[in-house]
Amino acid sequence: MKVETVIIRLLFPFAGSAFGTKKKPSFNFNGPIDLRAGTNKIALLSVAVGLPNGGIHFESRKTGITGPVFLHGLDHGQKDLTGQKWSYQVGLKGEAVNLVSPNGVSSVDWVRTSLASQNRPQLKWHKAYFNAPNGIEPLALDMSSMGKGQVWINGQSIGRYWMVYAKGNCNGCNYAGTYRQAKCQIGCGQPTQR
Numbered sequence: 001m002k003v004e005t006v007i008i009r010l011l012f013p014f015a016g017s018a019f020g021t022k023k024k025p026s027f028n029f030n031g032p033i034d035l036r037a038g039t040n041k042i043a044l045l046s047v048a049v050g051l052p053n054g055g056i057h058f059e060s061r062k063t064g065i066t067g068p069v070f071l072h073g074l075d076h077g078q079k080d081l082t083g084q085k086w087s088y089q090v091g092l093k094g095e096a097v098n099l100v101s102p103n104g105v106s107s108v109d110w111v112r113t114s115l116a117s118q119n120r121p122q123l124k125w126h127k128a129y130f131n132a133p134n135g136i137e138p139l140a141l142d143m144s145s146m147g148k149g150q151v152w153i154n155g156q157s158i159g160r161y162w163m164v165y166a167k168g169n170c171n172g173c174n175y176a177g178t179y180r181q182a183k184c185q186i187g188c189g190q191p192t193q194r
Contacts, residue, residue, distance in 0.1 A: 015031055016029060017029070046065050069081040102154060147162075170185050
């Protein structure tokens with residue numbers, strides 16, 4: 001499965017995000033943006049999550065921004081930005097300066113903030129320090145406040161994270177009769193990766 005996500009940023013403010021699905025990979029982002037008279041810089045961050053389901057010719061599978069880019073709602077209708085000069089960069093600046101390593105973390109100035117104080121999702125790097133507890137018991141990180149992203153501990157990636165909420169009908173359990181998958185569901189509407 002491939003899910004394409006695009007995060008839109010105009011100059012510095014975060015404008016929003018949108019994503020496609022396996023059944024409908026193309027999508028539109030609808031949201032207010034602030035444009036000024038003159039030149040505006042628009043950044044589109046494309047993230048491919050997952051892999052194709054299978055088949056031949058993986059090299060011909062398209063990912064990223066493959067179609068036209070339009071601005072709608074302008075005074076003179078829509079503006080086709082497809083033919084504009086676009087630049088392409090693989091990776092993020094934080095990856096380039098190796099923010100994932102204990103040494104690279106000191107290469108930038110960090111701003112102290114609280115995750116609870118953020119009112120809109122944004123593409124950001126966060127760091128935290130904690131002492132590992134004594135003992136050899138397994139540890140788990142609860143990333144439910146993160147939404148989606150990737151997590152590193154001491155320079156080692158522990159994987160991508162994308163919050164998914166369980167769907168279903170949680171109307172209680174009745175164990176009588178034949179087993180069916182939907183017979184006794186719990187946690188509907190709750191994070192599945194907790």
